[in-house]
Amino acid sequence: MSFKFAPWPLPANVQAGWTTRQGGVSRAPYGSFNLAHHVGEPASTVAANRGLLRQRLPGAPTVTWLHQTHTNRVVNVTAADPQQGQDGSYCTAIGSACCVMTADCLPVFFWRADGAQVAIAHAGWRGLADKILLATLASFEPGSRIYCGIGPAIGPAAFEVGPDVRAAFNHWPGYERFFQPERGKYLCDLAGLAADQLLSAGVQRVYRANACTVQNPDLYYSYRRDGQTGRMANLIWKLAL
Template identity: 50%
Template sequence: MASTAGIITPEWELPAGVQARLTTRAGGISQAPYDGFNLATHVGDNRTSVLANRRSLLRQLVGVRSVQWLTQVHSNWVVQAYGGAVVPVADAATTEQRGLACAVLTADCLPVLFCRDDGRQVAAAHAGWRGLADGILLHTLQQFPDPKRVLVYLAPCIGPSAFEVGPEVKAAFGWASGDCFIAGAGDRWLGNLQRLAAEQLLASGVRSISANTDCTVMNSERYFSYRRDGDSGRQASLIWIES
């Protein structure tokens, strides 16, 4: 895993001409509690600072002419990225266009990147537990011709030691194996978002899944975390076909 100025290059074998990056909170000009490389315009940060951070990000992404941002609402909606000024309401985007990065913003939810093994199509999805239970990853996978030819990357999210949930969350994943939830105190459970995602994707035909298991809650210097801090910035996970 390489990291330059707060931007991580995932340890993920991709086809030639496809790139992926993960941002962290390092760098940027946002002030507390959004310090420093916040990329979200909806969290209360100064919009001028966020747009400056986004311009800085774009300058560092080789082969990218624009980024498809989304208005994320914990849905299972997937859109075709087009890179226009309008920001669509959705929790995943896919594209076959060169130079157009699909991006999702997170601060504990699970970002998932997808790539066809011939490098001709990519996608990014935002999976909180609601979206995951409602099939956001499966809907994204359905945008590809053959799930067996899709490479998947699970980016950093809230880890199983920090993701304490109630019985209603566990009940939403009745299909999950016992490894996805560990009993906690009382009626509480410790959930594993990455394991839930992996089980769902493998059952749908995906054969190749890579992951960065960093916990956003436990790594305060590197990652934004809503559960840890409340008011918080957002990091981005991006994937694109080089122009």
């Protein structure tokens, strides 16, 4: 299966989900559904996979691809700039899909309860420490009832980090409980940190895929596990009803 729909209670006019590494035309080490141009695969192969992806999405939305550089910048899909580092996008229009690519980092989905706006953010530990999730929330009108979901990402049993990563979160109340000591380093629950930030900021509920990219090599790309590898696409968009 090349695309998994998020198993969360979304508004009737909202679709969301993520690709797997299956069902495309890429060869090893990108086998087989790599969607990223920057990892070293021929551009024609990536373009073919992106074409397959759009065909498989209900409503065939136009996917807005970002130039992700672990920033905390979030833009309307109409203002996406391939020359600028941008790691989140939002949209109120029908026919455009917000998208981030991942291979261990958190893909975090956002939607208004009434389906009027959707958004998505790419959150590695740097972006999370720099409050990209709060920047994405700021794109919604004040007082909006917002729900979130966290897609497949590196899990707490696989994400070993040093004291520098832990120190990057020392501004966040209670951050210590998301870092478990392990042989002089720490196992970091990145998704737990993200959920805590979102709920503390007023998000109604945070759903989680609970799928570790590192521990599922048949389904997901993982940069930490493989080094040279492809990227999954994580998308959220609005349908016409």
